Amino acid sequence: MSKKNLAHVEIKSADAGTVEAVFSTFDVVDKDGDVTRPGAFTDGEDVLISGYQHTSWGGALPVGKGKIRQTKSEAILEGKFFLDTVGGRDTFTVVKALAGRQEWSYGFDVLDADEGVFDGHEVRFLKKLKVHEVSPVLIGAGVNTRTLAVKALTDHGYEPLEAQRLAERTVAVSEYRAAIRPHETRVTGKAWSAGELEVGDSIADLRSVHAWCDPNGDPEQKASYAFPHHHGPSDEANLRACLIGIAQLNTAKGVAIPDEDRRGVYNHLAAHLQDGDIEPPELRESGDSGSLKFFEEVDAVLAGVHLLKHRASEVMALRAKKGKTLAAGSVKRLEWLHDELRDLRSLIDSPTEDAAREYARFLRSLQNPQES
Numbered sequence: 001m002s003k004k005n006l007a008h009v010e011i012k013s014a015d016a017g018t019v020e021a022v023f024s025t026f027d028v029v030d031k032d033g034d035v036t037r038p039g040a041f042t043d044g045e046d047v048l049i050s051g052y053q054h055t056s057w058g059g060a061l062p063v064g065k066g067k068i069r070q071t072k073s074e075a076i077l078e079g080k081f082f083l084d085t086v087g088g089r090d091t092f093t094v095v096k097a098l099a100g101r102q103e104w105s106y107g108f109d110v111l112d113a114d115e116g117v118f119d120g121h122e123v124r125f126l127k128k129l130k131v132h133e134v135s136p137v138l139i140g141a142g143v144n145t146r147t148l149a150v151k152a153l154t155d156h157g158y159e160p161l162e163a164q165r166l167a168e169r170t171v172a173v174s175e176y177r178a179a180i181r182p183h184e185t186r187v188t189g190k191a192w193s194a195g196e197l198e199v200g201d202s203i204a205d206l207r208s209v210h211a212w213c214d215p216n217g218d219p220e221q222k223a224s225y226a227f228p229h230h231h232g233p234s235d236e237a238n239l240r241a242c243l244i245g246i247a248q249l250n251t252a253k254g255v256a257i258p259d260e261d262r263r264g265v266y267n268h269l270a271a272h273l274q275d276g277d278i279e280p281p282e283l284r285e286s287g288d289s290g291s292l293k294f295f296e297e298v299d300a301v302l303a304g305v306h307l308l309k310h311r312a313s314e315v316m317a318l319r320a321k322k323g324k325t326l327a328a329g330s331v332k333r334l335e336w337l338h339d340e341l342r343d344l345r346s347l348i349d350s351p352t353e354d355a356a357r358e359y360a361r362f363l364r365s366l367q368n369p370q371e372s
Helices: 054-060 086-100 142-147 163-175 202-208 238-249 259-275 294-321 326-349 351-367
Strands: 003-004 008-015 018-025 034-036 046-049 065-070 074-081 102-118 122-136 153-154 157-160
Touching: 018 102, 046 157, 054 102, 054 122, 065 086, 074 086, 086 122, 086 259, 238 259, 238 294, 294 326
Parallel strands: 034 122, 046 122
Antiparallel strands: 003 102, 008 018, 018 074, 046 065, 065 074, 102 122, 153 157
């Protein structure tokens, strides 16, 4: 019997003790390196709600029962606690108080599975499962560690794991609570614009182009994701976007995520930079206002210009709908910014490069006189 966990619960009726809990998401690499396929569960199958932390496997009475319901992207427990028992009443009180922070785990047997590759990772595809029970468990990223790693299933039953393996697993799980795990892919340094990114609403596609997903958001909605850095699903990772993302982590500008997710997002973006032979900047402590190294200043400005470009596009599109143009004062400021960036470029241009660029401009003017 194996266990997995996920946090998402809705109290349907406090008086009746009924809940709905998402306990599995399809087509996502989970913390155990498994990908659960749609249809892996049996719709309408009866399951027990175990005592807290799967204690019913050790003899504690079940605290409720329910049925499994599947959508195209997740499996849901529709459960009812036994409010006429002490265990059922107490457990429901805790679940209701913790609400969306409550983690859920389920115990299952694998009926059908295959090995394969998903998002660049070697994974096990879970195609058919037999669920025995669903259980509320301790809150936090390390819950799955405590449930799975304190006792491991062996040929001789459940035996304690050594402290070193427990510690290693705790670190690995906690870093990727909501951050998406790194994966190998092609990289590119070409121009980047997050506003031009087009991606479908499948969870697999959305996760393939971002580095973070809001654990309390809808995984099928683009708005639940942050730190885009791929040009599309299964497309290259953009090195500029990765530098911009790390600069946002270090300056707390553009994207706000929980502190406990920063390291996992950083690891994801830094891995792509290393694939492109670029040494990633170090991740600064949250709130660190110390002086930046020169290349860190460059990264911060790059991130700022990127955000400004996206914001300018939004403002101009909004004003265009109203039949207006950008305000003269804003246009003047953007022109000044362009002048500053042009002067900055001249610092790194060699005379040969400058001459070549000027000659190319001259040739374009011959072809398009209106641009001269």
